[in-house]
Amino acid sequence: MASRALLVETCERLLREQTPNLFRLYLNPYVVQTCLCLERYAQTTWPAPHPQPLSPEGRGESRSSPYQTFLANGFDEALSGAIKLARYCARVSGKPAAGLIIDAAGRLGPFASATARGEMVSFLPGIAVVRKPGEAPLGAMFGFVVLASGGDMHSDAARRLVETGALLIRCVDRASLDEARALPSRSEAIAPDIVVFDESFVHHDVPFGAFTARQALFDHWNHSGKSTFHSTTFQPNAISTLHFMRCLERDDPQFHAGLEADLRRIITDLDVRMELFRRLYSPSLAGAIRMTGFDTPDVRAAGEFVMVNGRRVLDTVGGVACSVRGHNPPAYADELEALADVDCEAEVAARLRELTGLATVLPAVSGASAVENALKIALVAQFPRRHVLALKSGFGGKTLFALTGTWNSAYKENIDPLYAEVSYVDPFAADAVAQIDTVLRRTPVAVVQMELVQGVGGVRRVPEAVIRHLDACRAEHDYLLLIDEVQTGMYRTGPFTLSRALGVTPDLLIVGKAVSDMMFPFALTLCSAKVGLLLEGAGSTLPEEIRRRCGYEFGYKTALNALRFAETTRLADRVAESGKLFDRLLREELASCKAVREVRVFGLLIGIELDASRRPQRWFAKRLYQIYLSALLRHPRFPVLVGFCQYEPNVLKITPPLTMQPDDIRKMCATIGETLRRPFFGLLASAAGGLLSSRLWRKNHGRPDPSCSEPDPGSHGERRETVVKTHAAVDR
Numbered sequence: 229m230a231s232r233a234l235l236v237e238t239c240e241r242l243l244r245e246q247t248p249n250l251f252r253l254y255l256n257p258y259v260v261q262t263c264l265c266l267e268r269y270a271q272t273t274w275p276a277p278h279p280q281p282l283s284p285e286g287r288g289e290s291r292s293s294p295y296q297t298f299l300a301n302g303f304d305e306a307l308s309g310a311i312k313l314a315r316y317c318a319r320v321s322g323k324p325a326a327g328l329i330i331d332a333a334g335r336l337g338p339f340a341s342a343t344a345r346g347e348m349v350s351f352l353p354g355i356a357v358v359r360k361p362g363e364a365p366l367g368a369m370f371g372f373v374v375l376a377s378g379g380d381m382h383s384d385a386a387r388r389l390v391e392t393g394a395l396l397i398r399c400v401d402r403a404s405l406d407e408a409r410a411l412p413s414r415s416e417a418i419a420p421d422i423v424v425f426d427e428s429f430v431h432h433d434v435p436f437g438a439f440t441a442r443q444a445l446f447d448h449w450n451h452s453g454k455s456t457f458h459s460t461t462f463q464p465n466a467i468s469t470l471h472f473m474r475c476l477e478r479d480d481p482q483f484h485a486g487l488e489a490d491l492r493r494i495i496t497d498l499d500v501r502m503e504l505f506r507r508l509y510s511p512s513l514a515g516a517i518r519m520t521g522f523d524t525p526d527v528r529a530a531g532e533f534v535m536v537n538g539r540r541v542l543d544t545v546g547g548v549a550c551s552v553r554g555h556n557p558p559a560y561a562d563e564l565e566a567l568a569d570v571d572c573e574a575e576v577a578a579r580l581r582e583l584t585g586l587a588t589v590l591p592a593v594s595g596a597s598a599v600e601n602a603l604k605i606a607l608v609a610q611f612p613r614r615h616v617l618a619l620k621s622g623f624g625g626k627t628l629f630a631l632t633g634t635w636n637s638a639y640k641e642n643i644d645p646l647y648a649e650v651s652y653v654d655p656f657a658a659d660a661v662a663q664i665d666t667v668l669r670r671t672p673v674a675v676v677q678m679e680l681v682q683g684v685g686g687v688r689r690v691p692e693a694v695i696r697h698l699d700a701c702r703a704e705h706d707y708l709l710l711i712d713e714v715q716t717g718m719y720r721t722g723p724f725t726l727s728r729a730l731g732v733t734p735d736l737l738i739v740g741k742a743v744s745d746m747m748f749p750f751a752l753t754l755c756s757a758k759v760g761l762l763l764e765g766a767g768s769t770l771p772e773e774i775r776r777r778c779g780y781e782f783g784y785k786t787a788l789n790a791l792r793f794a795e796t797t798r799l800a801d802r803v804a805e806s807g808k809l810f811d812r813l814l815r816e817e818l819a820s821c822k823a824v825r826e827v828r829v830f831g832l833l834i835g836i837e838l839d840a841s842r843r844p845q846r847w848f849a850k851r852l853y854q855i856y857l858s859a860l861l862r863h864p865r866f867p868v869l870v871g872f873c874q875y876e877p878n879v880l881k882i883t884p885p886l887t888m889q890p891d892d893i894r895k896m897c898a899t900i901g902e903t904l905r906r907p908f909f910g911l912l913a914s915a916a917g918g919l920l921s922s923r924l925w926r927k928n929h930g931r932p933d934p935s936c937s938e939p940d941p942g943s944h945g946e947r948r949e950t951v952v953k954t955h956a957a958v959d960r
Contacts (some may be wrong), residue, residue, distance in 0.1 A: 232433070234433070234474060235782065237474075237497055238467060239564075241470070241563045241907065242470065242556065243556050246528035246530045247470075247528070247529070248528070248553065249528040249556070250465050250550055251529060251543070252464070253516065254522065254631070255459060256469065257495050258470040258472075259367055259505065260494050260505045260508065261469070261491050261494050262297070262347055262438070263296075264298040264477060264490060264491070265484075265491075266425060266440045266503060267296075267437055267440055271295065271780070273405065274420060274913075275417070275419045291613070294442060295441065296440070297438055297439070297440045297508055297509060298310075299436075299438050299465075299469065299509075301435040301437060301468075301593040301594045302436065302437040302735055302777075302778070303424065303437045303594050304437070304777070305334075305593070305594065305627055306424050306439045306598065307339065307376075307397075307399065307437075308339075308627040308628045308629075309439055309458050309502065310397050310422045311372070311397070311628060312628060312822055313370065313446065313449065314371065315644075316449070316642045316643050317395065317448055319371075319643070322400075323394075324371040327370055327373070327374065328358065328364050328368070328369050328373045329356070329358070329374040329376050330360065330376060331359060331376040332359055332360065332377050333376075335376045335377035337904070338604055338773055342608050342770050342773075342938040343767070344608040344611035345611060345765075345766050345767060347611065347612075349604075349608050351600075351607070352629060352646075352647070353646070353647065353648065354644075354645040356368065356370075356932075364389065370392070371398070372397060374398075374656075395421045395445070396422070397423075397439075398424070399420040399423075400423060402428040402429055402479060405425075406480075420544070421441065421446070424439045425437065425438045429472055429479075430471050430497070431474050433471060433475075433894050434467055434749070435470045435783075436471070436472055450511050457626070460773075460864065464934055465749060465952075467747065467749075496523070496825075498523065498525055507720065520861065524537055531556075532887075532888055533554075534555070539860065539867070540867075541885075542866065542870050543884075544868060544869060544870050544871075544882045545870065545881075546883055548683075549714070549742065550716070551742065551886065553746070555746055557745060560745065564786065567788060571882045572784040572787075572788045573589075573779070575788055576589060576784055576791065579754070579788075583726075584728060586756050587755065587757045590771055590774045591779045592778050593751065593778055594749060595625060595712075595738065596624070596626060596630040598714070598738045598740050599625050599714075601753045602677075602712075602738055603616065603624075603632060604629070605631075605736065605759060605763065606708045606710060606770070608770055609759050609762035610674035611674075613673070613707075614649045614674060615650070615674055616649060616673070616676075617650070617651050617668075617676045617680070618632070618633045618650055618652045618665055618677045619654075619655045619677075619690065620635050620653065620655070621656075621686070622678060622679055622712075623636070623682070623684035623874075623875070624675070627860060628646065629647060631646055632646070632677075633650075633677045635685075636874075640708060640853075643954065646813070647801050651671065653667060655690045656690075657680070660691065661694065661697050664694070664698065668701060668705045674707060675708045678698065678712065679713075679714075679715070680713065681709065681721070681742075681830050683714075683716075683872055683881070686835060686837070686873050687835025688828065689828075689833070690693075690729070695774060708736060708759065710738070711737050711738070712787070713726060714740035714741055715741065715833060716833060718739055718740075718742030718886075719803050719886055720830075720831055720886070721803070728763045734756075735738065735756045735758060736753065736755055736756070736759060740752065743791075745786050745789065745790045748786040748808070752787065755771075778893075799887075807831035811827075811896035814827045814834070814836070814897055814900065816901075817897050817898065818900070818901060820905075821904050825837045825838065825839065832883065832886060833883055834881070835879045835880065835881055836904075838852055838853065838879070838904075840852050840878045849854075852878055855912055856904065857880070858911075859903045865899070866899045868899050881901070
């Protein structure tokens with residue numbers, strides 16, 4: 229009960245202070261504090277350079293940062309990221325890509341494999357899992373070794389593995405870290421290259437995980453082109469990191485007290501916060517925050533808007549299709565407390581059964597983890613079938629196994645071997661149906677994975693003929709149909725799910741993002757009764773294991789609260805009307821706009837494709853979107869933050885709150901029309917001038933230049949700082 233009460237207090241604090249939660253452009257002090265604490269844990273628990281305090285002037289420039297941290301949505305995501313980094317580093321240095329996981333206590337669960345009909349179904353090739361170091365395959369060479377549950381590094385067998393040059397990943401929970409720190413012979417332990425922290429550091433109240441790696445390793449991902457190689461949508465978030473800091477103060481008061489001065493300085497000194505954010509968490513994101521002008525202590529978020537120094541900016545990214553009611557629904561904590569005596573898991577399942585026709589609901593902590601859960605269930609249920617059929621330009625996420633359904637090879641560079649039994653077909657090709665039939669004839673497909681609208685792939689709807697064909701072929705070819713509605717589900721396109729509106733009932737369905745209500749990282753995997761019977765026949769306990777690992781009480785409460793809200797407010801009708809208004813206004817505004825090739829509107833999932841084929845636009849290639857996004861953010865009367873598609877960055881992407889008001893839709897469309905119709909060289913000159921002015925003002929005054937923007941009548945004449953560039957929105 230004490231832990232639960234602490235989480236309620238965490239939520240209430242975020243709401244009271246209107247702290248941005250799932251908002252990447254926020255210079256989040258709790259993220260910085262968390263990264264600093266994890267770095268110091270790694271430094272002081274194992275042999276490492278002695279940590280130095282911040283300089284007396286309060287600046288972080290004087291100290292080195294031997295570690296950098298990645299924040300995730302739990303142990304599995306953190307371990308996945310750690311293995312990706314270790315494998316990447318092994319590949320580029322010419323070492324073996326194979327890895328060994330020593331899991332003495334069975335900590336992994338179904339992370340790498342699961343059993344079906346008494347046999348092992350492997351999800352991650354190139355990784356051997358053993359209980360003891362001596363069980364490692366004879367003669368095998370490894371690029372990395374993982375101690376999944378605090379394995380004994382004092383054993384000769386374990387030491388020999390690491391002394392061959394393999395990178396060492398050590399996973400810790402609260403108890404094992406305390407134990408390691410209490411050992412008198414810590415200097416004799418082998419220092420890990422990467423440390424993975426799990427949910428025990430937040431009392432399993434919220435999805436939290438992290439890995440902290442030596443800076444020399446992380447630098448491979450700090451250069452241009454790799455800044456979002458390992459990212460997930462939900463991080464950095466405020467709820468998990470603030471809760472981590474509050475739990476840390478209770479669980480390890482001595483450690484917390486030793487850092488108290490530095491932690492306080494992160495809150496009070498913006499320069500310190502920025503510098504540590506850059507070095508301990510993300511150099512590229514720190515640069516984006518600075519260049520957009522969000523490097524200010526006065527950033528708040530409420531409803532549809534983010535307030536920056538009193539200036540309202542309409543947020544139409546919303547964590548990438550996460551937003552139902554916008555930021556910080558004011559009654560959120562009270563609404564969840566009112567569900568104290570409700571069996572939320574049961575009611576969520578009952579409501580979703582009625583909405584989708586699917587019998588089983590399984591929890592997840594992100595879209596990527598929901599995808600992984602669905603694929604694992606499908607492969608276990610269909611064993612010995614192993615093959616996956618996916619669509620080109622599809623996106624399943626960036627965790628190791630979710631990459632199976634992610635088509636773009638750029639996200640797989642130097643981290644192979646990945647799951648290889650997958651075929652991709654082009655759904656937009658003239659012969660798409662023939663391609664599908666060829667794969668089905670040649671290969672016993674276990675599962676077909678697809679999005680109905682490819683959000684990352686340009687906000688493009690998969691042709692209905694392809695959808696109908698894949699639906700109809702199930703009977704003949706006996707595969708499972710997995711539909712990913714992370715970005716189209718939860719009323720985003722009008723109906724609860726687009727598949728239901730099309731009359732298609734998949735075997736597996738993923739609903740994500742919006743069930744989080746922009747507050748609590750959560751997603752769902754739904755399964756049909758047929759899948760349940762197949763799992764039962766395979767003797768699998770996989771659903772129970774997923775519930776044990778991801779079944780957060782606050783997650784179910786948040787999802788139920790969002791579903792109840794949708795019902796009482798007739799959200800489906802509301803989104804349908806908003807989509808019609810967007811469609812009409814955008815087409816009117818952009819009908820004669822030479823900068824735009826096409827507008828694609830699916831409810832409140834909207835894509836605006838820029839024309840990059842004309843001069844001078846084509847000179848900027850894939851960076852064209854930055855100029856337009858900058859101009860939208862700099863609009864003098866109604867600034868708007870929009871996103872873009874990772875596969876096709878010249879497609880601007882709009883995923884506003886589902887409760888967006890008609891008047892704000894009209895103002896937003898006017899902003900888009902005015903901005904995109906402006907002469908391109910004028911936009912370019914404005915962006916360059918704003919950047920120069922902003923830099924000169926910061927150099928001379930140490931704060932934003934108020935002369936760079938006009939007053940907003942809606943914000944009592946207050947001015948906002950210059951905005952010149954945005955950071956990639958990440959979709960899982």
